[in-house]
Amino acid sequence: MFRQLYFRLSPKGRRIVRRLYYFPQDLFARIFHKSDPLVPPKGMTFVGSGNFELIGDKFANHIINTIPIRPEEIILDVGCGIGRIARPFAKILDKNGQYYGFDIINYGVNWCNKNYKKYPNFRFEYFPLINDLYNLEADKNAEDFEFPYPENSFGLVVLISVFTHMQKNEVLNYLKQIYRVLKPGGYCYATFFLIDDEVGQNLFPYTFDDYSLHNLKVKNANVAFRKNFIMQQCELQGFITETTFKGWWNNGHPTDAPDFQDIIVLKKPL
Numbered sequence: 001m002f003r004q005l006y007f008r009l010s011p012k013g014r015r016i017v018r019r020l021y022y023f024p025q026d027l028f029a030r031i032f033h034k035s036d037p038l039v040p041p042k043g044m045t046f047v048g049s050g051n052f053e054l055i056g057d058k059f060a061n062h063i064i065n066t067i068p069i070r071p072e073e074i075i076l077d078v079g080c081g082i083g084r085i086a087r088p089f090a091k092i093l094d095k096n097g098q099y100y101g102f103d104i105i106n107y108g109v110n111w112c113n114k115n116y117k118k119y120p121n122f123r124f125e126y127f128p129l130i131n132d133l134y135n136l137e138a139d140k141n142a143e144d145f146e147f148p149y150p151e152n153s154f155g156l157v158v159l160i161s162v163f164t165h166m167q168k169n170e171v172l173n174y175l176k177q178i179y180r181v182l183k184p185g186g187y188c189y190a191t192f193f194l195i196d197d198e199v200g201q202n203l204f205p206y207t208f209d210d211y212s213l214h215n216l217k218v219k220n221a222n223v224a225f226r227k228n229f230i231m232q233q234c235e236l237q238g239f240i241t242e243t244t245f246k247g248w249w250n251n252g253h254p255t256d257a258p259d260f261q262d263i264i265v266l267k268k269p270l
Contacts, residue, residue, distance in 0.1 A: 037115055038087040045082055052084055059160060060088035062258045066243065066265055067187045069156060070097075076147075076154045076181065077101035078174070079162035080124060082108035083116070090119055097121060100149070104129045104138070133165050133220040142170035147177040154181055159190040164261060165220045168211055171230075175237050182268040187242070191261040193224035193249060203249065230264070239266040 039052055063069065071094040077085050080101025089099055102125040103109050109126040116122045128138035129145055157178050163171050178188050195204065195212060203222065204212035210229040214222035234241060245263040248255040 036087075038083060038090065040082045040111055040115075045084075053087070056084040057088050059085060059259070060092065062263075063156075063158065063189050064092065067156065067189060072096035073155045074098045074153065075100065076149065076157045078157060078159045078178075079103055080109070080112070081105070083112045083124075085158055085160060086112065086116065086122060086124075090116070090122065093121065095121060099123070100154075101125070102127055104131055104135045104142075131165065131220050132218050142166060143173050145173065145177070147181050149181045151180050152183045155183055155186045157182055157186070157188045157190075159188070161191055161261060163190055163192050163225075164223055166223060167219065168225075171225070172233060175233060175239075179237050179239065179268060184268055185270045186268050188239070188266040188268075189263070190266070191247075191259060191263050192230060193222065193247075194227040194230060194262040194264075195224050196227040227262075234264070234266055238269065240269055241265070242267050 036053070042052075045052055069092065071092065073093060074097065075089060075093070077089075077099065078101075080086060080103050083101075086099060086101055093099060099119075099122045101109075101112070101123070104127060106126045106128070109124045112122075112124040116124070125148075127140075127145065127148075128135060129140050129142050130136065130138040131142070159174075159178075163174070166174070182188065193204070204214050204224040206213040206216055210226050212224045213219055214224075231241060242265040244265070245258050247260050247262040248257045249260050249262075254260075
């Protein structure tokens with residue numbers, strides 16, 4: 001019931017509700033605790049529930065244990081949010097490594113640019129793309145967006161909870177852009193909600209040909225794709241699928257899976 005009411009609000013309204021809800025906790029933390037300068041106030045985060053630090057660290061550890069990452073790696077964080085993945089990589093990358101992040105929400109990017117001034121090799125950019133969950137104040141869309149980076153630039157592209165809030169043609173364009181900017185031999189680490197014959201659709205009751213929606217009024221609230229469709233599109237783009245990890249979203253309770261969402265690790269051939 002609360003979730004349905006929440007989705008009836010505009011993106012700006014949802015951010016105001018979150019700031020108000022967490023205001024007492026954020027005020028208490030500001031007064032009585034010395035906080036990590038790379039951890040934002042709870043009311044400013046927009047990357048889902050859970051502990052900002054623990055989830056960021058868990059993802060970073062899983063990435064470096066799954067993919068051969070060097071301290072001098074050049075990384076692109078698509079949908080960087082307010083720095084949940086950037087924070088642990090600030091410890092993983094050395095001064096020769098580079099981190100680029102971009103997002104469609106400006107205040108998260110602004111916060112990161114302010115708080116990462118001690119890390120000159122970290123860059124955050126805002127690109128206003130329309131999305132009915134996050135940004136209605138834009139006139140461009142992800143389906144036509146071209147990543148503003150040269151070909152063969154990155155050794156790793158990360159997308160955490162990005163494809164889960166995008167429509168079909170937007171996902172296909174991003175797969176194309178990722179392949180273009182990855183170096184030969186580079187990796188893409190991305191999360192999805194993947195549906196197959198063994199996975200039910202309780203969270204996604206509105207079914208279409210290749211995908212299902214959680215909410216018809218806010219179509220980007222949560223989006224699940226047919227697993228065979230996504231794997232086929234990745235192959236058609238030229239990717240090699242290195243490995244997949246099933247999330248625990250369909251079980252309804254945490255398991256030993258790496259994350260709530262499903263994970264696909266792709267590689268651009270040499």
